[in-house]
Amino acid sequence: MKRQRWVMIVVLLALAYGGRSCEKLSISGHTVGIVHFIRPVVTLTSGGVKTAIFEDTRFLPDTKIETSAGSRSSLALDTGVRMVVDGGTSIDVVSTDEIRLASGRIFIDADEKEQVLVRTGEGKLTVIGSNVSIQSEGGQVTAYTCSGELTYAFPGGNGVARAGESLGVKGKEVELAPEELWTDWTGGMAEAGPQPMETPV
Numbered sequence: 001m002k003r004q005r006w007v008m009i010v011v012l013l014a015l016a017y018g019g020r021s022c023e024k025l026s027i028s029g030h031t032v033g034i035v036h037f038i039r040p041v042v043t044l045t046s047g048g049v050k051t052a053i054f055e056d057t058r059f060l061p062d063t064k065i066e067t068s069a070g071s072r073s074s075l076a077l078d079t080g081v082r083m084v085v086d087g088g089t090s091i092d093v094v095s096t097d098e099i100r101l102a103s104g105r106i107f108i109d110a111d112e113k114e115q116v117l118v119r120t121g122e123g124k125l126t127v128i129g130s131n132v133s134i135q136s137e138g139g140q141v142t143a144y145t146c147s148g149e150l151t152y153a154f155p156g157g158n159g160v161a162r163a164g165e166s167l168g169v170k171g172k173e174v175e176l177a178p179e180e181l182w183t184d185w186t187g188g189m190a191e192a193g194p195q196p197m198e199t200p201v
Contacts, residue, residue: 066089
């Protein structure tokens, strides 16, 4: 049900902001995921070649994905992990289980047993079976765990951010605190706040 909701939202956003066509990007080799075009401008850089896309496009390892201000896209790794990429964001997809967030904001949706490592400057965050929003801007990293847990490791400290908690990192300062109100910028893909435990049967 959760994955069906994700697909439905992506389709609706693509219909609302799509309508352009472009010559398909030539891809040769083993791909690791697919970018869903939602709102221009979205570019892929692979092998030193930068290309604007206007349709869903498969991509190779070590591909840089960039969105301009006011743009938006989503992507799905072949492991099943899904992401929303906000406008003004630059990420490098190293492999199916590792990305680098250079700048901007992403939302990660990972089901149980799905995981991805997110590197941000000198730190790293590990998402396993959780919903997390992560932002990196001006040397500062902020993250909010909507559901599940987020494991983090930075020069100033390491630990776990649980559902409903916000993480802030600036230099060697690491702050973890409960978040009373979080604004869902994803268009309905987030499930904010602590999630109820399932009753064993």
